[in-house]
Amino acid sequence: xxxxQKPVSNTNTLRKKVFTLKDxxxxxxxxxxxxxxxxxxxxxxxxxxxxxxxxxLAVGGSNYFEIGYNAxxxxxxxxxxxxxxxxxxxxxKKLARFEKAITLKNDKIHLQVFYDNSFAEIxxxxxxxxxxxxxxxxxxxxxxxxxxxxxxxxxxxxxIWEMKSVW
Numbered sequence: 001x002x003x004x005q006k007p008v009s010n011t012n013t014l015r016k017k018v019f020t021l022k023d024x025x026x027x028x029x030x031x032x033x034x035x036x037x038x039x040x041x042x043x044x045x046x047x048x049x050x051x052x053x054x055x056x057l058a059v060g061g062s063n064y065f066e067i068g069y070n071a072x073x074x075x076x077x078x079x080x081x082x083x084x085x086x087x088x089x090x091x092x093k094k095l096a097r098f099e100k101a102i103t104l105k106n107d108k109i110h111l112q113v114f115y116d117n118s119f120a121e122i123x124x125x126x127x128x129x130x131x132x133x134x135x136x137x138x139x140x141x142x143x144x145x146x147x148x149x150x151x152x153x154x155x156x157x158x159x160i161w162e163m164k165s166v167w
Contacts, residue, residue, distance in 0.1 A: 004127040007114065015040065015161040025152040026053065032160070035142040040161045041113040046154040047071040047104070053153035057115055058083055058135060059143030065135050067122055068147075069102065069109050076102040076109065076124055083135040100129045108156070116163070 019034050037058075047053050047069055054068030066079040080086070081096035102109060105125055112123040122131040146155050 005123065005130045006127045007112065007121070007123060011040065011114070011163075014164045016164055017162045019160045021158040022156065024146065024155045024158065026146045026148045026155060027150070027152045028148065029056075030146040030155075031059075032144045032146065034144050034160050036144070036160070036162060037115070037117050037137075037142055038163045039115055040163055041115070041144070041159070042111065043158040044108045044110050044156040045069065046108045046156065048148065048151045048153045051148055051150045051153055053148040054146075055111070055113070056143075056145040056147055057113070057120065058137035058141040059145050060138055060141030063138060063141045064143075064145070065120060065133070065137070066147075067111065067113065067120075074101055074103065075099050076129065078120070078122060078131045078133055080133050080135045084138045084141060085136040088136075098131055098133075100124075100131075102129060114163075 045053060050072040052068055052070045056064040056066050058065045063082055063084045065083045069076050077097060077099040079097045086093050102124055110125050114121045118135055120133045
């Protein structure tokens with residue numbers, strides 16, 4: 001048995017405008033023309049062999065929240081160590097990175113990310129693994145960047161929806 005977690009289906013009713021990219025090759029980074037603090041993002045990534053690739057959210061200045069996959073070690077991770085204010089508590093700094101071994105499905109990893117101002121929830125491969133992180137970005141940290149550490153990784157079927165508030 002494999003335990004699978006999925007987002008509540010009603011989240012689809014909160015979607016507004018969509019931004020779509022298909023089959024984007026990234027060898028270093030690609031800054032997306034989307035700035036938001038409240039969105040849902042879905043993407044299939046085909047990592048290049050032995051590379052680290054993924055997404056950076058809440059990007060601004062030198063700040064960002066990193067969601068990545070290391071193809072050499074087969075480790076998926078989230079890292080909030082560069083997300084603005086992390087100095088308010090030593091335990092917060094110590095708990096900045098979380099990892100899990102993930103097996104690619106058809107040479108790809110599927111991510112569904114919900115981001116709402118200071119919370120990120122990441123569903124990996126349809127809920128095979130789920131990560132939740134609280135972060136404290138600066139007010140202007142609204143960018144989204146795709147990254148890769150070497151040769152090209154392929155980002156397929158990238159979709160970003162603006163989300164209406166539940167309040």
